Amino acid sequence: DTGVSQNPRHKITKRGQNVTFRCDPISEHNRLYWYRQTLGQGPEFLTYFQNEAQLEKSRLLSDRFSAERPKGSFSTLEIQRTEQGDSAMYLCASSALGETQYFGPGTRLLVL
Amino acid sequence: QKEVEQNSGPLSVPEGAIASLNCTYSDRGSQSFFWYRQYSGKSPELIMFIYSNGDKEDGRFTAQLNKASQYVSLLIRDSQPSDSATYLCAVTLSGNTGKLIFGQGTTLQVKP
Numbered sequence: 001d002t003g004v005s006q007n008p009r010h011k012i013t014k015r016g017q018n019v020t021f022r023c024d025p026i027s028e029h030n031r032l033y034w035y036r037q038t039l040g041q042g043p044e045f046l047t048y049f050q051n052e053a054q055l056e057k058s059r060l061l062s063d064r065f066s067a068e069r070p071k072g073s074f075s076t077l078e079i080q081r082t083e084q085g086d087s088a089m090y091l092c093a094s095s096a097l098g099e100t101q102y103f104g105p106g107t108r109l110l111v112l
Numbered sequence: 113q114k115e116v117e118q119n120s121g122p123l124s125v126p127e128g129a130i131a132s133l134n135c136t137y138s139d140r141g142s143q144s145f146f147w148y149r150q151y152s153g154k155s156p157e158l159i160m161f162i163y164s165n166g167d168k169e170d171g172r173f174t175a176q177l178n179k180a181s182q183y184v185s186l187l188i189r190d191s192q193p194s195d196s197a198t199y200l201c202a203v204t205l206s207g208n209t210g211k212l213i214f215g216q217g218t219t220l221q222v223k224p
Contacts, residue, residue, distance in 0.1 A: 031210055033210075033212075035212075040120070041216050041217075042116075042200050042202070042216050042217050043156065043200075043212070043214050045211045045212065045213070048210070048211055056209055089155075091156070093212075095210060097210075100146065100158055101158075101210070101212060103157070104155060105154070106155045
């Protein structure tokens with residue numbers, strides 16, 4: 001499978017715990033994006049990387065959120081001290097420079 | 113005013129009819145326009161993109177862009193029950209980050 005992959009696909013955690021999600025983009029795509037989607041809404045941009053550089057972060061991305069793409073390949077999104085409001089689908093997408101974005105299957109997070 | 117607006121629907125059409133989905137955007141500098149399809153519980157899947165004013169056809173799908181009026185539409189000809197999904201309109205704003213700004217999506221129901 002040469003598409004975008006995300007792990008885990010589902011995560012249930014208790015409030016206050018830390019969680020980490022992984023995204024593996026399409027090979028050789030130099031741009032990687034993270035979005036969050038809640039029920040009944042379109043995805044909302046969180047952050048993006050061009051190669052290993054994090055070039056933009058949304059105001060939605062509070063201090064509890066951190067993302068990395070250390071070698072310009074896979075990326076991780078960590079949420080510290082999770083809150084119930086963090087429950088959502090976390091989507092990763094990748095693209096070549098200036099090209100369309102292709103989404104992974106998403107990680108569905110439920111914070112109890 | 114939201115940056116990208118769609119009627120949430122549901123839009124209900126009979127099988128074989130033409131479904132017309134509309135989207136308006138507020139940033140006149142928006143550069144690229146995308147339609148994604150999202151089945152319940154799944155991630156967005158790219159259907160079409162359009163950059164220039166006018167129509168772009170791909171099989172049963174036609175995207176229409178009118179930059180002067182700041183709207184983009186998607187026509188689905190010969191609608192099938194398998195087309196029942198949420199259709200997300202997305203735009204990229206001026207600048208070159210490539211981040212997508214999504215509308216909330218329109219739910220389409222195609223009735224046999």
